[in-house]
Amino acid sequence: MTHGADSSSSFAPSLAHSPYFLHASENPSAPLITPVLDGNNFPTWHHAMLMALEAKNKLQLLDGSLPKPDSTSTDLPHWIRCNSMVRSWLVHSIVPGSAHNKLWFDSTRDAWVDLHSRFSPKNAPQTFEIRSISTLKQGLDSISTYYTKLKSLCDELASYHTLPPRSCGSATKLHEFFYFDSLMDFLQGLNDSYSVVRSQILLMDQLPTIAKAYSLLLQDEQQRSLHSLPAS
Known part of the structure; x- marks a missing residue:
């Protein structure tokens, strides 16, 4: 059994390699990358965002491979915390006019898919x-x-x-x-x-x-x- 987690937990959020790990210095109100997404720089912004989130071990929230745990899982509070942190990074890495509707998505995955549908096809x-x-x-x-x-x-x-x-x-x-x-x-x-x-x-x-x-x-x-x- 991993340290700091119940036996039913898949991850130990206290471990740096866990996708649930968040450093105490993480700031949800700051843009994760600059320049922010303005609608005309999606490819470069997208690439930079992927690199930043990969460095923070949070790509699983984007691709859906870390789904929301069941209500009885001990991982649920950790998932909610990480999901909110990454959604906040997304919101603050987009110009205000385009970021407003991202506040209402429940999951990072849904917000990410919406960004792709809005900006990626018009090349x-x-x-x-x-x-x-x-x-x-x-x-x-x-x-x-x-x-x-x-x-x-x-x-x-x-x-x-x-x-x-x-x-x-x-x-x-x-x-x-x-x-x-x-x-x-x-x-x-x-x-x-x-x-x-x-x-x-x-x-x-x-x-x-x-x-x-x-x-x-x-x-x-x-x-x-x-x-x-x-x-x-």
């Missing part, structure tokens, strides 16, 4: 806007700044589309196409001064990842900086 306008990736140019930016801008757009675009796991048949080809497309966008936006190293990358027997291509270009930029230093 076409955002996808159209984010597709500006293909026209992004390095301009006066350093390689690091340019890469950060493009990678951020690529990651946001990916969040609008759910690719199947690589283990699912032809899914590997879909992943390869997506990353190939991102690499081409990155290379096409480079200044002409990087044409030599860009050609070297394109002639590789196996094209590198966009992160590896960035590393090669960054090395080239750093070498140029060293050569441009005045002789002492």
Whole structure:
């Protein structure tokens, strides 16, 4: 039997690994993540919220795998407390105008499903806007700044589309196409001064990842900086 719990209890809320565990410093009236959900940033907000709740071991309240215990269960008070805490985090992580109706959901799971139904399907306008990736140019930016801008757009675009796991048949080809497309966008936006190293990358027997291509270009930029230093 676990310490601090009745023999009929599935979890020991005093243990840090228990989904019922809440640290004394937890604040229900503070947003769990920033920026808060404003209706236009759902994919990035959603991803950040999942990471935050995973770190707090509370994802089971979102996916329904930790349902409300029976009225006779000793876990019921712990579930109610955690459910209220996570619902409060959700409410305070949404702009006030959109958060009001979340107060009336009895469970975190129901509030989470409602958020998905309201914000996740309408991806076409955002996808159209984010597709500006293909026209992004390095301009006066350093390689690091340019890469950060493009990678951020690529990651946001990916969040609008759910690719199947690589283990699912032809899914590997879909992943390869997506990353190939991102690499081409990155290379096409480079200044002409990087044409030599860009050609070297394109002639590789196996094209590198966009992160590896960035590393090669960054090395080239750093070498140029060293050569441009005045002789002492």
